[in-house]
Amino acid sequence: MDGITCRYWGYNPTAVGHTASTCGDVVTNKCGPKDWKAVEHAAESCAAAEGQSPIGANFLSAVVLPNSHGVSDLQLESPLTDCALTANFIVNGYTSQVDIPDTCKSAFKATWKRNGVSKVFNLHQYHFHTPSEHTVDGYYFEMEAQHVHKAADHAYLVIAVFLKANTTLKQNCIAVPTSLECKRADFLHSVLLGGQTEAKLLAQVANVPGPQTKVTNAAAVSFDPYKELIPPMNSYFFTYSGSGTTPPCEPGVTWILNPDVVAIYDTSVVLFRKILASFKDNQLGFGGTNNRDLQPMGSRKLYYVGQPVVKNYQNRYDPQATTTPSGTLTPIIPITMTPAATLGMISTGVIQRKFIQKNLFTGSEADRKRYSDALWLAVGGSIASAVLIVVWRFRSRIPVPCPHRHAVYAACPGTDVDE
Numbered sequence: 026m027d028g029i030t031c032r033y034w035g036y037n038p039t040a041v042g043h044t045a046s047t048c049g050d051v052v053t054n055k056c057g058p059k060d061w062k063a064v065e066h067a068a069e070s071c072a073a074a075e076g077q078s079p080i081g082a083n084f085l086s087a088v089v090l091p092n093s094h095g096v097s098d099l100q101l102e103s104p105l106t107d108c109a110l111t112a113n114f115i116v117n118g119y120t121s122q123v124d125i126p127d128t129c130k131s132a133f134k135a136t137w138k139r140n141g142v143s144k145v146f147n148l149h150q151y152h153f154h155t156p157s158e159h160t161v162d163g164y165y166f167e168m169e170a171q172h173v174h175k176a177a178d179h180a181y182l183v184i185a186v187f188l189k190a191n192t193t194l195k196q197n198c199i200a201v202p203t204s205l206e207c208k209r210a211d212f213l214h215s216v217l218l219g220g221q222t223e224a225k226l227l228a229q230v231a232n233v234p235g236p237q238t239k240v241t242n243a244a245a246v247s248f249d250p251y252k253e254l255i256p257p258m259n260s261y262f263f264t265y266s267g268s269g270t271t272p273p274c275e276p277g278v279t280w281i282l283n284p285d286v287v288a289i290y291d292t293s294v295v296l297f298r299k300i301l302a303s304f305k306d307n308q309l310g311f312g313g314t315n316n317r318d319l320q321p322m323g324s325r326k327l328y329y330v331g332q333p334v335v336k337n338y339q340n341r342y343d344p345q346a347t348t349t350p351s352g353t354l355t356p357i358i359p360i361t362m363t364p365a366a367t368l369g370m371i372s373t374g375v376i377q378r379k380f381i382q383k384n385l386f387t388g389s390e391a392d393r394k395r396y397s398d399a400l401w402l403a404v405g406g407s408i409a410s411a412v413l414i415v416v417w418r419f420r421s422r423i424p425v426p427c428p429h430r431h432a433v434y435a436a437c438p439g440t441d442v443d444e
């Protein structure tokens with residue numbers, strides 16, 4: 026979710042030498058995520074120890090939502106007739122967004138029935154993040170669409186849809202353009218363009234002076250995400266209580282996480298990144314990203330409604346390693362990893378135990394052999410690493426390494442700050 030704020034903020038860490046009290050005065054001194062609490066009076070919840078979004082959603086360990094009666098508790102309704110000829114397609118320093126026209130807001134309804142009381146949330150806008158803000162069972166997706174709804178009492182409900190690039194989809198859609206998969210991918214692409222050609226939109230974006238401005242195209246482009254993007258949640262969905270993911274990080278947001286991942290063109294991801302990166306003084310983080318770091322789950326629970334189906338979300342996407350500000354995108358790391366790559370992932374703690382187990386015990390003979398080899402390599406590698414670490418520590422010559430890329434700026438002396 027996104028909001029207008031008083032001080033400049035961004036996804037990169039606050040510049041060295043600045044703090045929450047001095048950041049954000051000029052565009053070159055944006056407040057980083059750790060200091061978002063300072064960007065406006067209402068943003069204190071950005072620093073809350075619990076209750077914030079996004080989270081690492083572990084679908085495998087979700088529990089049933091108490092007092093739920095099934096998926097019919099959440100109903101989405103689109104307008105029956107055209108409620109507006111055009112919508113505003115907006116690009117600003119941190120996202121692309123579609124504002125639902127005022128004449129349509131009351132017609133886009135998400136009705137959420139809890140404890141016998143139905144509450145209507147109207148769709149106000151939707152926008153995109155890259156990579157996804159939430160992770161699912163440890164995995165990022167190339168993009169996440171967030172549909173922001175508001176009730177009469179100003180309570181928020183956001184429906185998140187995960188978008189996954191498919192490098193062969195375009196070819197398939199040229200052959201069979203009428204499939205539902207192609208229609209969704211086409212919808213996303215046309216919404217990102219907002220009625221413009223790519224060249225014209227990029228030129229428009231490049232010409233605005235900075236983050237406090239935006240590009241708005243009022244265009245007659247189809248903008249109904251209920252019918253054209255959000256997969257119907259007919260059998261189950263996930264929900265938890267969180268917050269907005271940008272300042273002022275409003276607490277008490279009901280999040281709905283759609284379990285059905287939507288395939289999109291890889292060219293759409295590149296387009297989105299190009300659009301964002303073309304924005305002068307944009308608020309993007311390292312590698313052209315606009316996702317907030319995962320927030321602590323604390324005592325909260327992820328719930329499911331309906332009857333979940335166990336899925337394997339094993340196509341991972343590494344936002345740190347595979348993106349550049351110019352929009353260049355390296356495709357997802359394939360499932361069929363070599364033993365050496367698997368060893369690397371295990372040793373960095375990225376791969377999940379359940380993933381290994383699944384492939385060891387239920388995969389094909391070749392899979393079992395491959396992952397069995399990888400497991401033995403991992404065990405051997407771990408023992409060798411442990412021995413080396415003990416020896417190094419004993420000799421007291423090796424400094425403590427930086428454990429995480431995000432920690433580089435804050436914790437590693439002598440590292441340049443990317444501002």
Ligand SMILES: [Zn+2]
Pocket residue numbers: 026027152153154171270
């Ligand atoms: Zn958002």
